[in-house]
Amino acid sequence: MSLLPLFLSRLIAFIFVAIGAIPTWANAQNSITNLVTTEQVRAELMAYAPDGADPGKTVWVGLQLTHQPHWHTYWKNSGDSGQPTQLTWKLPPGVIAGDLAWPTPRKLPTGSLVTYGFGDTVLLPVPLTITPEFKPSLLTPELEVKLQASWLVCKEECVPQDGEFVLRLPVKSSTALQGNVFQAAFAAQPQALKGSSSITLEGSQLKVSVNGLPTALHGKTLEFFPETPEVIEPGAPWSQAWNGATWTASVPMAIHRSASPTELPMVITSEVDGQLSGFATTAQISGSWPATPAPGEPAPASDGPSTFTVSSAAASGALPTSFWLALAGALLGGMILNLMPCVFPVLAIKVVSFTRHADDRRGHRVSGLAYSAGVVLSFLALGALMLALRSAGQQLGWGFQLQSPVVVAALAVLFTVIGLNLAGLFEIGQFVPSGLATLEAKNPSVNAFLSGILAVVIASPCTAPFMGASLGLALSLPALQALAIFATLGVGMALPYLAASWSPALARLLPRPGAWMDSFRRAMAFPMFATVVWLVWVLGQQTGIDGASALLALLVGVAMVIWAFTLRGKSRLPIAAICIAAFASMTWATGKNIVTFSEPAGGVASSARWQAWAPGKVDELVAAGSPVFVDFTAAWCVTCQYNKRTALADSGVLADFDAKKTILLRADWTRRDPAITAALAQLGRNGVPVYVFYQAGKAPVVLSEILSVSEVRAAIAGL
Structure with missing residues (x-):
């Protein structure tokens, strides 16, 4: 068992790399087309290139969403709730995607809330500019357009969905099969107004004034859509009136406003006989925005201009009190993390290690320092990875690695191997050269360091008391301060082991080495196997019964291969070769089930209530x-x-x-x-x-x- 961390260090490194992998093997196995269909939405990627896709041309592409009755998705400003549809393009060099040309939205009232979006069928078009740098292949002169799209579709409940799409367009010939669909989408876009627009801030109201609207709309009731989110209260009552050819409105501003713009792009709409018309304009804002209250606090009574006061701590460059409180919470939370169920399997390894060094005070201290270094550096690495992925646009949180079936399966394999080693099925010395077998005896601190890494990998899904607020604050701080909180978490988790390794009084409490250690070591295999059961259950929640069954078969195959290498005599290599071939075939046949998410079971709740x-x-x-x-x-x-x-x-x-x-x-x-x-x-x-x-x-x-x-x-x- 003592050499196990050395043998598994590459697997642990793989786990950390796999954590941040955005495309998984599951995605690679799924065929990517231009059509994704769910129970609520039919999403299709379309193209309109009547003049081909040569340099200098503009190609239109768009995602068409066809909603089931009573379902809808959202505009660029979703209103009181919801999320806009997001389009992320992957294009060849020399092809540039423009801004999404949003169609004219509708108001979608839901109780006292009002959202902005689209029902029925809507096309979201985007222009692609083909520059001279675009060099199509001579063998296949095509323009390959890839799209990663995500949308939130709602009725009484909401379902986040996404899809990957690809189109391959001929460069020299036209693509105009959906030309009528694009022409209808262009006609549905808001028309630019030539008249002037303005907004005056008066108290908690936006006084809107718009000129240049068509004469046919004069005197009619219109709708108002600001493009900037969280500036007005969409569901609050508002008033409008006509002053000759000028349309005016008084709209309540949002209590918890997210922006204080100097200009506001907006869309004014009118619907006559079911025909929706939209007009886009940008209003210059005059006046002072009032101060915004903190979440949960009432709006300020004063209507005066907003003020901003720099605290003495900020002005002097000192760190705020909340940061020091977060550090204290991280230290205490890291210590409590040792008592969480996640960490118990690693505790078993540490108990064996500490007992082995009971008579070696120096070795005990070196082991404690190495283990602490592994824990702290792993927390820093995991924190840095999470911060980097979040800055790249990924919505991740603590424990995010176990949201990946790849990582869950890798950990299940890791703990199965550890359990088999503890149970006495094999010794690492049977599989490695004798020179490597003596490495651990010369460098016992390497084992302790890797044990620290392993502890963080398995403990990180847990959130101990005092950790939650500290981790939440870390994501809003500059990178160095955030990493200081992650490092303090590691110090807290390692502190009990460091104290036990350096305190003579605590060292004297440890039991002496003896024959009992072999029985204790074998008994510790069962917490490892229990952890494997938990990981298989987690994978089953992600990938369904097929994924869990495939992982169990994979674990049987791992045990079979290890068993084959424990054999002696001439039959060892032939049997091992057969077992490896069988294991590889089984992995190839069923491996995709392990990493492919199953369809969610329609808003599952654990009970009727x-x-x-x-x-x-x-x-x-x-x-x-x-x-x-x-x-x-x-x-x-x-x-x-x-x-x-x-x-x-x-x-x-x-x-x-x-x-x-x-x-x-x-x-x-x-x-x-x-x-x-x-x-x-x-x-x-x-x-x-x-x-x-x-x-x-x-x-x-x-x-x-x-x-x-x-x-x-x-x-x-x-x-």
């Missing part, structure tokens, strides 16, 4: 007057599963929920979900578990990571 969380659903329920409790959870979060089966299953807690008519929502983060990541970020968190009460007129109430029945009942009583 729980509903599936969706973007905008909390706002709708709170606006209707219902208190809401949200459980942000994941299958790979052991703490989440513990709370689900204890405090959240308590009969008294459930009775209190019923008495207060509380709506229970469960946000499942087992798979990567940017909408849930964004919702966590709004709460100042970036990991699970998170438990939140929402109520109209009050700020969200976030409970602790490890729930108690008394805490939940007290929070319910306060509703």
Whole structure:
């Protein structure tokens, strides 16, 4: 067992690389076409190139979304809730994508909320400019257009969806089969107004004035759509009037405004006999925006100009108090992380290691330092990777690596091998050269260092008490301060081991080496196998029964190959070759099932009383007057599963929920979900578990990571 970290160091490195891999093997296995169909939407990538795709030409491409009845997607400003459709293009060198030419939106009222978007069928066109740098292949003169699209489709519930599309357009000949569709989309775009527009800020109102609208619209009721989100209250009452040829409106500004622009692009629309017309203009804003309150606070009573005061700490360059509190929380949370169920398998390895060094005080200290270095550096590496991926546009949070089936499967293989080694099936010395076999004896600190890396890999999905707020703050800080918080987490996790290795009093408490160690080592195989059971269950939540079954078969194959190499005599190599060939064939045949996400089972909740969380659903329920409790959870979060089966299953807690008519929502983060990541970020968190009460007129109430029945009942009583 002692050489196991050396043998598995390459696998651990692979795990860290696989964490950030955006395209997975599953994506590579799926055929990419120009059509994606779901239960709610038919999405098709179309092209319009009547003059071909030679340099100097403009090619139009667009994603057409055909919605099922009563379903809709969103405009560039989604209104009170929702998310705009996102289009990310991958184009050959010399081809440049322009801005999305948004069609004219409609208002989509949902209770007291108002959103902006599209139903029925809509085309989202984008122009591609073909520059002289575009050099098509001489053998296949085509323009290959790839699109990664994501959209949020909603009715009463919302479903985040995405798709990958590809089109190959001939360069020399025309592509105009969908020409009528594009011409209709061009006609549906807002027309630019030639008249002037202005907005004056008066108190909490935007006084809008628009000139140049067509004479046929004079005197008619119009709709108003600002392109900048979170500037007005879309669902609030507003007034409009005509002053000759000038259209005016008084629109309430958003209480929690996200921007204070000096100009506001907007679209004015009119619908006559079912025919929607839109007119685009940009209004210059005069006046001073009022100060915006913090979330959960009432709007300021003063209508005076906004002010900005630099705190003495910021002015002097000193770090804010919140940063030092976050460091303290990270240190304490890192220490508590050692008590979380995730870390128990690694604790078993450390107990064996510490006992082995019980009579070697210097070796004990070196092992403690090396283990601590592995833990701290791994936290820094994982934090830096998460910050880098988030800055690249990925919506990720703490524990994000276990949202990848590749990482879950790799960890299952790793812990199976560790378990078989602890159980005595094989020794590393059987598989490595004798020179390498003596390396560990000369460098025992390498084992300890790699054990620290392994501890972080398996412990990172857990969020211990005090960690949540610290990690949430880290993502809003500059990179160096954020990394300081991640490093402090590592120091906290390593501190108990470092203290035990350097304190003579604690060292004397350790049992002495003896024959019992062999029995203890073999017994420690069972926590490893239990961890494998948990990982297989997590994978089953992600990829379904086929994925879990394929992983179990893969683990049997791993055990078979290891067994083959433990044989002796002439039959060893032939049997090993047969086992390796069988293992490779099985992996090729079923491996795609391990890394391919299964279709979600239509808003699954764990019981009849729980509903599936969706973007905008909390706002709708709170606006209707219902208190809401949200459980942000994941299958790979052991703490989440513990709370689900204890405090959240308590009969008294459930009775209190019923008495207060509380709506229970469960946000499942087992798979990567940017909408849930964004919702966590709004709460100042970036990991699970998170438990939140929402109520109209009050700020969200976030409970602790490890729930108690008394805490939940007290929070319910306060509703």
